[in-house]
Amino acid sequence: MVKMVDVAKSAGVSTKTVSRVLNNEPHVRDNIREKVLKAVKELGYIPSASARHLRSNRSYALHIISHTLNSNFVNAIQSGALFTSQKHGYKLVLSLLETSENTAEQTIEWCENLVAKNKPDGFILIPPYNNDKIINNTLAELKIPIIRIGPNNISDNNETILIDDFAAARDIVNHLISLGHKRIAFVRGLEDQDSTHKRFQGYKRALEDANIKFDDKLVFCGEFDFVSGMIAGEKMLDLSNPPSSVFAANDDMAAGVLVSALKRNIKIPEQLSIAGFDDSELAEKMWPQITTVRQPIFEFGKRAAEILISKNSSNQEPTPDKSKIERLNYKLILRNSTSKLVAN
Numbered sequence: 001m002v003k004m005v006d007v008a009k010s011a012g013v014s015t016k017t018v019s020r021v022l023n024n025e026p027h028v029r030d031n032i033r034e035k036v037l038k039a040v041k042e043l044g045y046i047p048s049a050s051a052r053h054l055r056s057n058r059s060y061a062l063h064i065i066s067h068t069l070n071s072n073f074v075n076a077i078q079s080g081a082l083f084t085s086q087k088h089g090y091k092l093v094l095s096l097l098e099t100s101e102n103t104a105e106q107t108i109e110w111c112e113n114l115v116a117k118n119k120p121d122g123f124i125l126i127p128p129y130n131n132d133k134i135i136n137n138t139l140a141e142l143k144i145p146i147i148r149i150g151p152n153n154i155s156d157n158n159e160t161i162l163i164d165d166f167a168a169a170r171d172i173v174n175h176l177i178s179l180g181h182k183r184i185a186f187v188r189g190l191e192d193q194d195s196t197h198k199r200f201q202g203y204k205r206a207l208e209d210a211n212i213k214f215d216d217k218l219v220f221c222g223e224f225d226f227v228s229g230m231i232a233g234e235k236m237l238d239l240s241n242p243p244s245s246v247f248a249a250n251d252d253m254a255a256g257v258l259v260s261a262l263k264r265n266i267k268i269p270e271q272l273s274i275a276g277f278d279d280s281e282l283a284e285k286m287w288p289q290i291t292t293v294r295q296p297i298f299e300f301g302k303r304a305a306e307i308l309i310s311k312n313s314s315n316q317e318p319t320p321d322k323s324k325i326e327r328l329n330y331k332l333i334l335r336n337s338t339s340k341l342v343a344n
Helices: 004-011 015-022 030-043 049-056 072-087 104-118 133-141 165-178 194-209 226-237 251-263 281-285 297-314
Strands: 061-066 091-096 122-125 146-149 159-162 184-187 245-248 273-275 292-294 324-327 331-333
Touching: 004 015, 004 030, 015 030, 061 072, 061 104, 061 297, 072 091, 072 281, 072 297, 104 133, 122 133, 122 297, 133 146, 146 297, 159 297, 165 184, 165 194, 165 245, 165 273, 165 292, 165 331, 184 194, 184 226, 184 251, 226 245, 226 251, 245 251, 251 273, 251 281
Parallel strands: 061 091, 061 122, 122 146, 146 159, 159 324, 184 245, 245 273
Antiparallel strands: 292 331
C-alpha cells in the first residue's frame, strides 16, 4: 500500500508538504504542488479520510441544509457542491429539515444535534434556510462557517452567493414587453423566500418603466413547484380577460402554467407566451421549451464548496465586517415558449 511518505520521497518534499497540498492549503508554490500531485497520480496514492480527520480534528465534510429532495434547484446546487467536494477529498451530506412548523427550541436542538454528531466543516444554506435567523444564529454561535445561496436579510460575518434577482426579473419582463405584451401575469413563489419578493419587484419595475398599469388581478400565488403553477394557470385562464403572457418566478411553475394551457388547447406561444426563471433541466425538456433566466445554479454549489474548503484549509477566522456578497452573472435564454403578440 502506498503511503504518504512514499509520495513525499517521490516528489522530493516533506510529508508535511504533501499533507498541505492534499488539504489544498494556501502558500504552497505552484511547482511544488505540481510535483506532489504528479507523484500522487503516478503512485496511485489514496489519502485516508479517517487519518486526515485524526490529524486535523476536522471531518472533511460539508453539509447542505434543504427543505426538500424534490427540487431541480436543490439538485443542481448539490451537484456543483459535490463536484468541488470530491475534487478536494471532502464528503458532501444533504441534511433535510422538512418542516417549517418546528418551534425555535426544536430548530436549535436539531442544529446542535447535527453539529454534535457530524462535526461538519461548513454549511451551505439554500432557500428558505438561507434566510432563517434561528438556523443562521445557531450555527454562527457554534462557530461553523456558513455560505448562503440566494438573497436574504441576514447580516453577519458569513458570505452570500447570488445573482441580481431584481434585474433579471425586470429583464425577462422587458423581453415580454418588447414582444408587444401588456397583459403580463406573474406567478409568485414561496413567501418566506426573498427571491419571490425581488422577482416581483423586478416585474413591477418593468411594467412601470413601460407605462403599463399594474393589475393585481394578474398576480397569482405559487410555491415554486409544478402543481402550484398548474393551479395558477387554471386561475389566470379562467379570467374574462386572460393575460397574453406570463412570467413565473421559477421554471417548475412556468411548466405548470404551460401544461394547464395545453390541456385547454391553448397554443403556446401563439395564444400565450410563458417565461420562467432558473433555466433548470425541466425548462429545456418541456415542449415548447421555456424562455427563462439562466441562474448559474451548478456554479452556486461549486463556488460555495470552494469558499468553505478554502476557509478550512487556511483556518480563516470570521472578520468583523458585514456579510460579503458575491454576485454571479445571469443570462436570458430565449426559447420558443414566447413570441410576438398576435393581434386578435
